[in-house]
Amino acid sequence: MTSDDTILLDHGAGGKASHAMFSEIILPLFHNDQLARQDDGAVCEVPAGRLAFSTDSYVVDPIFFKGGNIGDLAVNGTVNDIAMCGAHPLYISVGLIIEEGLPVKDLQKILETMARAAEKAGVKIVTGDTKVVPRGKADKIFINTSGIGIIPEGVDVSGSRAVPKDKIIISGTIADHGMAILSAREGLEFESDLKTDSAPLNHMVKSLLDAGCDIHVLRDPTRGGLGTTLNEIAAGSGVGITLFESALPVKGQVKGMCELLGFDPLYIANEGKLIAIVPEHHASRALEIIQADQFGTDAAIIGEVTDHLPGKVFLETAIGGRRLVDMLTGEQLPRIC
Amino acid sequence: MGLKYIEEFRDADLAKTLITSIRQESKIPLRLMEVCGTHTMAIFRHGIRSVLPDSITLLSGPGCPVCVTAQKDIDAFVAFSRLENVIVTTFGDLMKVPGSGTTLARQKAAGADVRIVYSVFDAVTIAKQNPEKQVVFCAVGFETTIPTIAAGILMAKAQHLDNFCIHSANKLTPPALTALMETDGVDIDGFILPGHVSVITGTDAYRPVFEAHHIPSVIAGFEPVDILQAIRMLVLQNETDRPALENAYTRAVSDQGNLKAKAVMHQVFTLCDAVWRGIGTIADSGMKLNSAYSRFDADARFNLDLPEVSEPKGCACGDILMGLKTPDTCALYKRTCTPMTPVGPCMVSSEGACAAYYKYA
Numbered sequence: 001m002t003s004d005d006t007i008l009l010d011h012g013a014g015g016k017a018s019h020a021m022f023s024e025i026i027l028p029l030f031h032n033d034q035l036a037r038q039d040d041g042a043v044c045e046v047p048a049g050r051l052a053f054s055t056d057s058y059v060v061d062p063i064f065f066k067g068g069n070i071g072d073l074a075v076n077g078t079v080n081d082i083a084m085c086g087a088h089p090l091y092i093s094v095g096l097i098i099e100e101g102l103p104v105k106d107l108q109k110i111l112e113t114m115a116r117a118a119e120k121a122g123v124k125i126v127t128g129d130t131k132v133v134p135r136g137k138a139d140k141i142f143i144n145t146s147g148i149g150i151i152p153e154g155v156d157v158s159g160s161r162a163v164p165k166d167k168i169i170i171s172g173t174i175a176d177h178g179m180a181i182l183s184a185r186e187g188l189e190f191e192s193d194l195k196t197d198s199a200p201l202n203h204m205v206k207s208l209l210d211a212g213c214d215i216h217v218l219r220d221p222t223r224g225g226l227g228t229t230l231n232e233i234a235a236g237s238g239v240g241i242t243l244f245e246s247a248l249p250v251k252g253q254v255k256g257m258c259e260l261l262g263f264d265p266l267y268i269a270n271e272g273k274l275i276a277i278v279p280e281h282h283a284s285r286a287l288e289i290i291q292a293d294q295f296g297t298d299a300a301i302i303g304e305v306t307d308h309l310p311g312k313v314f315l316e317t318a319i320g321g322r323r324l325v326d327m328l329t330g331e332q333l334p335r336i337c
Numbered sequence: 338m339g340l341k342y343i344e345e346f347r348d349a350d351l352a353k354t355l356i357t358s359i360r361q362e363s364k365i366p367l368r369l370m371e372v373c374g375t376h377t378m379a380i381f382r383h384g385i386r387s388v389l390p391d392s393i394t395l396l397s398g399p400g401c402p403v404c405v406t407a408q409k410d411i412d413a414f415v416a417f418s419r420l421e422n423v424i425v426t427t428f429g430d431l432m433k434v435p436g437s438g439t440t441l442a443r444q445k446a447a448g449a450d451v452r453i454v455y456s457v458f459d460a461v462t463i464a465k466q467n468p469e470k471q472v473v474f475c476a477v478g479f480e481t482t483i484p485t486i487a488a489g490i491l492m493a494k495a496q497h498l499d500n501f502c503i504h505s506a507n508k509l510t511p512p513a514l515t516a517l518m519e520t521d522g523v524d525i526d527g528f529i530l531p532g533h534v535s536v537i538t539g540t541d542a543y544r545p546v547f548e549a550h551h552i553p554s555v556i557a558g559f560e561p562v563d564i565l566q567a568i569r570m571l572v573l574q575n576e577t578d579r580p581a582l583e584n585a586y587t588r589a590v591s592d593q594g595n596l597k598a599k600a601v602m603h604q605v606f607t608l609c610d611a612v613w614r615g616i617g618t619i620a621d622s623g624m625k626l627n628s629a630y631s632r633f634d635a636d637a638r639f640n641l642d643l644p645e646v647s648e649p650k651g652c653a654c655g656d657i658l659m660g661l662k663t664p665d666t667c668a669l670y671k672r673t674c675t676p677m678t679p680v681g682p683c684m685v686s687s688e689g690a691c692a693a694y695y696k697y698a
C-alpha cells in the first residue's frame with residue numbers, strides 16, 4: 001500500500017487489504033503494546049479510582065483546515081471531554097468510517113496528526129476499527145473516538161456545582177474554531193489566517209487540580225459555543241449567570257468576520273477552550289495557573305454566578321446595557337466538528 | 338470596513354455619554370421604528386433597550402426581507418423543489434419558513450435538492466456545474482441584495498447558462514415606508530432608517546416620504562454609538578418639533594447612493610407591485626426581471642399554477658412589521674410559536690422581531 005493509492009471497499013472488508021492497511025499504515029503510527037497484539041479488545045492497566053468515560057463522533061467539513069484536521073480534532077475532543085470530568089485521560093479508541101476513494105495520503109496525514117495529538121496529550125490509542133463505505137454513503141471520512149480516564153481522589157467537578165458568587169474563567173479567545181472552519185469552506189472566499197484552537201486541555205486541568213483549586217465546574221464550550229454551555233450550567237446548578245461583554249476575549253479577526261456574517265461569537269464552537277467555575281477566593285490563583293499553560297495565555301475572568309433568575313444567563317454589554325443570552329436554537333453552522 | 342472603525346463606533350465611553358444626553362433630553366413619549374432587521378438585532382444584542390429612558394419605545398419595522406416575503410412566494414419556492422431535475426438554491430433563513438403546507442427544510446429532508454447558498458453567485462456556479470439540471474434561485478432581498486442578484490443574472494447571461502433562473506420576491510424600502518405612513522392606526526414618531534440599504538439608495542430616496550409626512554428620519558449605522566446617535570437626533574427633532582431627514586451614517590451613505598449598483602439593478606429589473614406579508618400589495622415596491630432578461634424568470638419557465646393562500650391564522654407578523662403590535666402580545670408567541678416550531682417568518686429569520694424577542698428579551 002503506498003501513498004498514491006486510494007482507499008477501496010476491500011480495505012474495510014476484513015481480509016488481506018484490511019490487514020495490509022492496519023500493519024502498514026495504522027500500527028506504525030499508533031504503535032503500542034495493546035494495539036500490536038491485535039486482539040478483539042484492549043486490555044489496560046488502570047490505577048484505582050473512579051472512571052470517566054466519554055465518546056464523540058467527528059464529521060467536520062472540510063476535513064483539512066488551518067491549524068489542524070479531523071484527526072487531531074477527534075483526539076483532542078475526547079481527551080478534553082474526559083479532562084472536563086476532572087479526570088486524567090489514559091486510553092482512547094478510534095473508529096474510522098471512510099468513504100471509498102479517499103486518497104491514502106490523506107488518511108496517512110490524518111492518522112499522523114492523531115498520533116501526534118495523542119502523544120501531546122499523553123494518551124494511548126489502544127483499540128480501533130475501520131469500515132469503508134461506497135462512494136456517496138459518507139463524506140470522505142468520519143471518526144469516532146471514545147476514551148477513559150481516572151478521576152483523582154477528592155475531585156468533584158460537575159455542571160451542577162456552580163454556586164452564587166463563584167467566578168467564571170474562560171481559558172482564551174472564543175469562537176476561533178468555528179470561524180476557522182467557516183473560512184476554509186468552499187464558496188466562502190474568506191481570506192483569513194484564523195486557525196482552529198483545537199488543543200488538549202488535560203495538562204491545564206491537571207495543574208489546576210494539583211494546585212488544590214476547588215474547581216466547581218469544568219466544561220469545554222464546543223458546539224453551541226460559550227453561550228449554550230453557560231446556559232446548561234445555569235440550568236444544571238439552578239443559578240443565574242452574568243457575563244461581562246468587555247471582558248470576553250475575542251480575536252479582532254473573529255469579531256470582524258462575525259460582524260460581516262451576522263454571527264454572535266457567543267454561539268460559535270471552540271475546540272481548545274475550557275470554562276472553569278471556581279469560588280471567588282480561588283479565582284485569581286486559578287487564572288494564573290491557566291494563563292501559565294501554553295493553551296491558556298489569553299484566559300480571563302468573564303463573569304460570575306448569581307442567585308438572580310436561576311437558569312438564565314445575562315450579558316452586561318460594553319455600553320452598560322443588559323440582555324439575555326439564550327441557548328442556541330437550531331444549527332448556526334452545520335458540521336463544524 | 339476596517340476593524341478599528343468598528344471598535345471606534347462601539348466605544349463604550351462615547352455610548353455612555355450619548356445615553357446620558359438622551360436621558361436628559363427625552364421628555365415627550367416617543368415611538369421610534371427601527372425599519373431594518375439588522376438594527377433590531379443590533380439593538381437587542383447591545384442591550385440598547387435596557388439603557389433608554391421609559392419615554393422611548395422602539396418598534397421593529399418591515400425591514401427584514403424574509404419576514405415580509407408573502408406566503409405565496411414561499412409556496413412557490415416549495416413548489417419548485419417538488420419538480421423533477423430542479424435544484425432550488427436559497428439563503429439559509431428561508432429554509433424553515435412555513436409555506437401553506439411545508440418548508441424547504443422538510444422538502445430537503447424528504448429528498449428534494451435544496452441547497453443553501455451565501456450569495457447568488459454560488460447559485461450560478463451550481464448551475465454551471467449541473468448543466469443537466471435546472472437551478473432556481475429564491476431571490477429575496479432589499480436594495481442591499483438586489484444589485485448583487487442583478488449581477489448574478491448578468492453573469493449567467495455572459496456564461497450562456499440556460500439552466501439558471503430566479504423567482505423574484507425582491508422589495509424596495511422607501512415605498513414600504515410611504516405605505517406604512519398611509520395605513521390607519523400606525524403611530525410612529527420617527528424612523529431609524531437602515532444603514533446598508535441607504536448605502537445603495539442614498540439619502541435622497543427617502544425624500545418623497547419625508548416631504549409627504551414630515552416624519553423625523555435619521556439614517557443610522559449598526560454599531561451602538563451609531564444607533565444611539567440616531568436615537569438622540571430623533572429625540573431632539575421631536576423635542577424641538579423640527580422634523581428633518583438626517584444622515585448619521587455619513588461614513589458610508591451619500592445623498593445619491595451607489596450609482597453603479599443602482600444602474601446594474603435597473604439594467605436587469607423593473608418596478609412592479611409586490612405583496613408584503615401582513616401589509617398587502619404596495620404599488621411599485623417590488624422588482625421583477627425586465628423584458629430583456631425575462632428568460633431568467635422561473636415563474637415563466639415552469640408556469641406553476643399556485644392557489645391563492647392566506648397567511649397562518651393567529652400570526653401577528655403583519656401588525657408587528659407595522660409597529661402596531663409587539664411580539665410578546667401575539668397570542669402564539671412562546672406558546673405554539675418558538676424558533677424550533679415557528680408559525681410565522683418573524684420567528685424564523687435571524688433578523689425577525691419575534692426571534693429577537695425570544696432570544697434576547
Ligand code: SF4
Pocket residue numbers: 651652653654657664667668669670671674675679680681682683684685691
Ligand atoms: S410570535 Fe410567531 S405567530 Fe406570533 S407574530 Fe411572531 S411569528 Fe407570528
